[in-house]
Amino acid sequence: MKCDEIKALLVGYLDDEIDSEQRRRVEEHILHCKECAAEIEEMRKIREVLRKMSEPKMPDAFWQRYWNGIYNRIERQMGWILFSIGAIVLLVFAFYRLVQNFFLDPQVSIMPKLGIGIIALGAIVLIVSIFREKIFAMRNERYKEVER
């Protein structure tokens, strides 16, 4: 058996995930191949270290509050969605009234119209820019569809 074939079975040998015939072939090979025997030893050591890495033990209170955390977040997200829809409706209405009662009013001079118009334009540019950046970030999400 060649060394390359052994390497493919090496982790399975250590984790007892290969069949008895493969195990026998690995053991036979490492009897006369010092390089592979040394590699197995090294792998065994790193495996032992890794197996001592326990997952964190969180207190009961942490798990008891867990669902509330999720529920509150969903509730808050719903709140923000409703708030945003309401704000958009009001903004559209305010814009309509602004055009109707301010920009189209012949008694208001051109300077305040110009000032308010530029501020409104600036606000629209800022909002569009933020939305465009968000959409761009979503489309270019590096790990959006990580390959399996």
Next chain:
Amino acid sequence: MVYSIRDREIDIADLLLARNGDKSAFHRIVERYKRWAFNIAFGYLGDEMASYDISQKAFIKVWRKLKSWDESQGFRSWFYMIIKNLSLNYRRDTSRLCEEEISPQLSVEVAAPDEEVLSAEAKKKVWDALDKLQPQHREIVVLVDIRGMKYRQVAELLDIPIGTVMSRLYLARKKLAEILKPFWESEL
């Protein structure tokens, strides 16, 4: 966490109810999977608060995306991919901020393999070493060596052949040995 046919049926029943807006069914899913989700995120992040945050976001994403969930895909591997993607995005977003903190302090000693328990410092050293692996190598090490899963379970979860599990595990352990060997070599 062995995933039996019965578990799968229970998950599907609750997910279908949750898809129609049943909050109590969704609550049951959260109760069954909260520890699992937290630990999967922890495997990628190595940080308790970040894992709490990401696992919760993953559940919220499940709630929002249930309409598009394909029953034939199986819940666990779908949920796993959601946690994985959120964790990797989080790591990417915070990596620049944490670069200095993550960089290894060579003076810290890692416990030799024959020591029973790893100290907090040694654990940090191993997490730092895991950070240096490619994500697809790191996840195999975490699932097999830290979570104690069998190759077949990992292959099912990640939807990859067992041979790929073995080859990735081999490369990951080899790389980790390279990184960590100098820290314990003097004690062997």
